[in-house]
Amino acid sequence: MTFKTRRTLWKCLWTFILLIFFVISVYPVVWMFFGSLKDTNEFYTNIWGFSTNPSWSNYAKAWNNAALGEKLINNIIVTVGSLLVLIPVNSFASYAIARLKFKGKRWIYMYLLLGIMIPTGVLGIPTFTVALNMGLNNSHLGLILVYAAQSIAMGVFIMRSFFVTLPKALEEAAIVDGCTRFGSFVKIILPLAKAGVVTQVIFNGLTIWNEYFMANIMITSQHLQTLPLAIANFTGQHTTDYPVLFAALSIATLPVIVIYVICQKSFIEGVAAGAVKG
Amino acid sequence: MRIGKRKIDTFPYLMCLPAIILFTIFIILPFFDGLYMSFFKWDGFSEPEFIGLRNYSNSIHDSLFWLSMKHTFIYAILVTVIKNVLAFLLAYILVRKVPFQTLFRTGIYLPVTLSYVVIGVLWSWVYNPTFGLINSFLTMIGKEEWILGWLSDPDIALYSVVVVDVWKWLGYHMVLYLAGMQAISKDYYEAASIDGANGFKQLIHITIPQLNSTIVVNVLMSLTGAFASNYDIVNVMTGGGPANSTEVSLTYIVSNAFRYSNMGKANAMSMILFAFVFVFGFIQLRIMSREDGYDV
Amino acid sequence: MRKSLVIAIISIICILFASCSKEESASTSQTATAEKEKIVILGPACTLAEEQAAWDQVIASFTAETGIEVEQQRQGTWDDTLQRLQTRRISGEQVDLIVVGMGTVSASLAPAGQVMDLTELMRPLYDRFPEGVLDSCTLGGHLWVIPYQDASGTSCFYNPDLFEQYGLSVPTTLAEWIDVAEVFSANGIIPFMIQGGDNWAWAMPFFDTYGQATGGESVERVEEWLSGERSFNDPEVYEAMNALKALFDNGILTSESFATDEDAMLANFVQGRTAMIFGGTWIYASLKSMNPGFEIRATEFPVLIEGAEPVHAFATGDGALAIPSWISDDNLENVMRFVEYILRPENAKAIICANAGGNPIFEVVNGAIGESDVVTEFLNEVSVPHSVTYLDWIWPTQINDAICSVMSQVVGGRMSAEDAASYVQDQLDTLVSQEDYVYAWWDSWSEEDWQEVTPATIPDVTAWEV
Known part of the structure; x- marks a missing residue:
């Protein structure tokens, strides 16, 4: 077997493996979308196939019944707001921990890492109590701060691992250029850790976008509800209206997929640009 | 060491301060609240009653709690190993030029975006004995004897849930590995090729060592995820059944808190779980991040 | 100078906290006056x-x-x-x-x-x-x-077309049911399904069989049991559990039921894959909304215990x-x-x-x-005239979970009724000793x-x- 045929064989094998993973990953999303176009009867009788009589009425129903437009805006406010808080907060701390020498650094890092090990879901009610005492219940700001806080442990950990891989001489070079330390961090170091930032955006953004538990505890006003709260409307005590639920979920998932596709591009470019010879 | 009169450099502390403040207020305070309440008998509503360590002794004598801990460990180890190996392999393939590279990268990520409600319906139907895809497939290829009670057999159900968890998060870990691999300088590989190192040797001597920090991130994320945030996936798939065979710590703790209205015991069990994760998390961190050049 | 940027960010966070708490306290006092x-x-x-x-x-x-x-x-x-x-x-x-x-x-x-x-x-x-x-x-x-x-209550629903097609009449006793199930199974139709994929659903058929075993006195028995006046290790409990196991042993209840949740059960029913299902009466509305033209009939859960009368759960x-x-x-x-x-x-x-x-x-x-x-x-x-209230409204949630958990094992032949009852009894004893559980609070x-x-x-x- 020549080198070339072996290579081609390998390539076929890879493509085949990828194809399998691709199908089992993509089909569910397509299935959800198909489901949203079926009526209830077809949903239960034609389970795996494409809708024979696709109808968009479920979307209209979902949109109107749960006032999804308003909730979508709320969800964007909360998600973007949380990212705007958590990205700088995590980046600052992880930069200091990764690249600066100071007393107590080790303890600060260990302290923040504790967050990875605390099952936050169980502490929903105490978290609510804290927010309540600060007057932050039933507000988007409260949710934003809680989400940002919950991201800190993992975020600092991830960002730190990106910062430590950068060459040690970077700051010195920047200071020679006449930047202050904060300036060199913002202008030189942070752009190089763009991949870390994007990692946080896609992970935390997604978690926050779909977060239900804390939102349900903290939000009491109808007009402040986020998308997952509205989507829970379709889950009844005994029965769930799946086609409408799936329509609502398709609406909720679409922006996430679009953002990932956009991020993915800049992510990979960002990483390539940040690949400094060490 | 010079201590003398040197002014303390506040810059690093200022950089850490916002994170410390937020973290202390919204994570550590509630955590201590939980710790405090673990010494009380409390149904969530009426006046808490101090009972000392009784919640802890009740938890320790609760065989279901230990069963759920055992499942959590099996779950965590399986999920961590499978996710990382598969994600690494997929990234290893996708980092080079393959047809439809972007399409594959995007497609495999899609399950990450799916809501748990959809995952619950979808996968319990995929596993369904009458119209499920798996059994139809096995029947089609004539392997009826491989058909198992995917979600109904207490010996198998936990593994079926693990498969769903791996499926859901595979894309995410793959993306992290991809990012890490992209960042490895091409020079290493060129130099290795000149030295005559083949693909496998390059993998062992260049790719894996260079990916050390990425591997640490991925392993830690999947491990702690399995301990501290697998509630949703287990809940939508089996709710802990059949016969408690998929009961993990979190589902059991949440049941105690909100179904059995026993917040005190739930908090005590959370603290025990935390202690375990704490020990394991730090051992893992110490082993895996000894050598990244920066002293922590 | 850049240092001030950091300070600025921190102060912004602090101001946000402060301003927000003010705003909120104002709104709470408003609700107080409007109360x-x-x-x-x-x-x-x-x-x-x-x-x-x-x-x-x-x-x-x-x-x-x-x-x-x-x-x-x-x-x-x-x-x-x-x-x-x-x-x-x-x-x-x-x-x-x-x-x-x-x-x-x-x-x-x-x-x-x-x-x-x-x-x-x-x-x-x-x-x-x-x-x-x-x-x-x-x-x-x-x-x-x-x-x-x-x-709502518990009930069986069946597909009259399928019964007609095979010339069968709806069973009311175990013996009749065995014959009916044989015909359906031979024709590739699942004779009967419950939603065993939902853990909580396993107690529901037990409500019916325990009602049969106690002659409609199941509520009183459970009250006595929870008050400590009797044990769950009781022949009537075994009888009720084994009656359900008999469904499985005789091919009426098949292994499919164990992994079928409510939605999947309904899907099987409207697809004509199963002739008869058992569940809460709320599924009737779901079935009707799926396909208004589909024929559905209700029947009583057949009598599985010799000489017993049918008993169901029903409650407002x-x-x-x-x-x-x-x-x-x-x-x-x-x-x-x-x-x-x-x-x-x-x-x-x-x-x-x-x-x-x-x-x-x-x-x-x-x-x-x-x-x-x-x-x-x-x-x-x-x-309704044959019904008593839901037992899971009488016994505590922990006990309900324990019963559901052992029921699936008893029916599947993984546990004997005696062991199952002991397990449930242990759970109750633990509740009493550890959490001071009292039935008649x-x-x-x-x-x-x-x-x-x-x-x-x-x-x-x-x-x-x-």
Whole structure:
């Protein structure tokens, strides 16, 4: 077997493996979308196939019944707001921990890492109590701060691992250029850790976008509800209206997929640009 | 060491301060609240009653709690190993030029975006004995004897849930590995090729060592995820059944808190779980991040 | 200079905190002043837009008539209501009515003294309900909730076309059922299904067989058991468990049922893959909405124990209204006025029918009934007279979970009925020893405990009646 045929064989094998993973990953999303176009009867009788009589009425129903437009805006406010808080907060701390020498650094890092090990879901009610005492219940700001806080442990950990891989001489070079330390961090170091930032955006953004538990505890006003709260409307005590639920979920998932596709591009470019010879 | 009169450099502390403040207020305070309440008998509503360590002794004598801990460990180890190996392999393939590279990268990520409600319906139907895809497939290829009670057999159900968890998060870990691999300088590989190192040797001597920090991130994320945030996936798939065979710590703790209205015991069990994760998390961190050049 | 940037960011965070707390405290004081003329309803979201519309409409006319505002805080699922109530308890925000199930009230809210004893409050309105409807909403002789949704029970549903096609008649005993199952199985049809994929559903068939084994005395037996007067290691318990195991052993209940949840069971039924299913009567509305043309009939769960009579579970209060015990005394009159208003036949009919998707099966509030059909007639006339209340509203949630967990193992042949009963008994013993569980908590309450849940004054409801 020549080198070339072996290579081609390998390539076929890879493509085949990828194809399998691709199908089992993509089909569910397509299935959800198909489901949203079926009526209830077809949903239960034609389970795996494409809708024979696709109808968009479920979307209209979902949109109107749960006032999804308003909730979508709320969800964007909360998600973007949380990212705007958590990205700088995590980046600052992880930069200091990764690249600066100071007393107590080790303890600060260990302290923040504790967050990875605390099952936050169980502490929903105490978290609510804290927010309540600060007057932050039933507000988007409260949710934003809680989400940002919950991201800190993992975020600092991830960002730190990106910062430590950068060459040690970077700051010195920047200071020679006449930047202050904060300036060199913002202008030189942070752009190089763009991949870390994007990692946080896609992970935390997604978690926050779909977060239900804390939102349900903290939000009491109808007009402040986020998308997952509205989507829970379709889950009844005994029965769930799946086609409408799936329509609502398709609406909720679409922006996430679009953002990932956009991020993915800049992510990979960002990483390539940040690949400094060490 | 010079201590003398040197002014303390506040810059690093200022950089850490916002994170410390937020973290202390919204994570550590509630955590201590939980710790405090673990010494009380409390149904969530009426006046808490101090009972000392009784919640802890009740938890320790609760065989279901230990069963759920055992499942959590099996779950965590399986999920961590499978996710990382598969994600690494997929990234290893996708980092080079393959047809439809972007399409594959995007497609495999899609399950990450799916809501748990959809995952619950979808996968319990995929596993369904009458119209499920798996059994139809096995029947089609004539392997009826491989058909198992995917979600109904207490010996198998936990593994079926693990498969769903791996499926859901595979894309995410793959993306992290991809990012890490992209960042490895091409020079290493060129130099290795000149030295005559083949693909496998390059993998062992260049790719894996260079990916050390990425591997640490991925392993830690999947491990702690399995301990501290697998509630949703287990809940939508089996709710802990059949016969408690998929009961993990979190589902059991949440049941105690909100179904059995026993917040005190739930908090005590959370603290025990935390202690375990704490020990394991730090051992893992110490082993895996000894050598990244920066002293922590 | 750049250092100041960091300081600026920190101060922004601090200012955000400070400003927000100010804003919030202002709004809480507003609600405090408005409290008197406002009622707040806390509950899960309405699944059907029609139901929400019906509430909105009834509330609008109530406000027009009385000037009392009603705020609906309906959000999330039924399972989350307890958590949301907890947060209100902590924050002290106003809640006057809770949409909740009697199961939750009897398992946690009532024993914790969180809901008002409605016995005297509601007495003038008892005639708004058909005879016996309030029984399952009563615990220890006190009324705790106002049923305000279709009632439910356990029942079998079957596909009459399939029975006709194979010339079979609907079984009423185990022997008949075995013959029927043989024919269906031979033709590739699953004879019978339960929703064993849902853990909680495993107790439901036990309600029926334990009722059969005890001659309809299952509730009394469970009460005695929970009070420590008898053990769960009891021949009647074994008999009830083994009766279900016999279904599996005789090929009536097949392995498919173990991994089939409610949705999958319904899917199997409407696809004609299974001839007969067992579940809560609420699935009837789901089945009808899936395919209105599909023929469905109800039948009683066959008698599996020699010489027994059929017994089913049935109860009102699955969806109900409760009043928190911490409600302000001043507002109680407004709340009762609202309760009186929504219990008027035309209003009850509008909301309860909309909730049931048009036609409730049972009449829970006078006048709140739609059109009947052959299935609802059967359920009302044959099933209900053979019914006792849900046992899971009597035994604690832990016990229910334990029974569900062992039932699937007994039926599947992984555990003997004796071992299963011992396991459940152990769970109860643990509850008693570790958590001081008492069944008849209402007997152990002190005078002060009762004071907490008893209204100081009883508003005169009759004054507003039309």
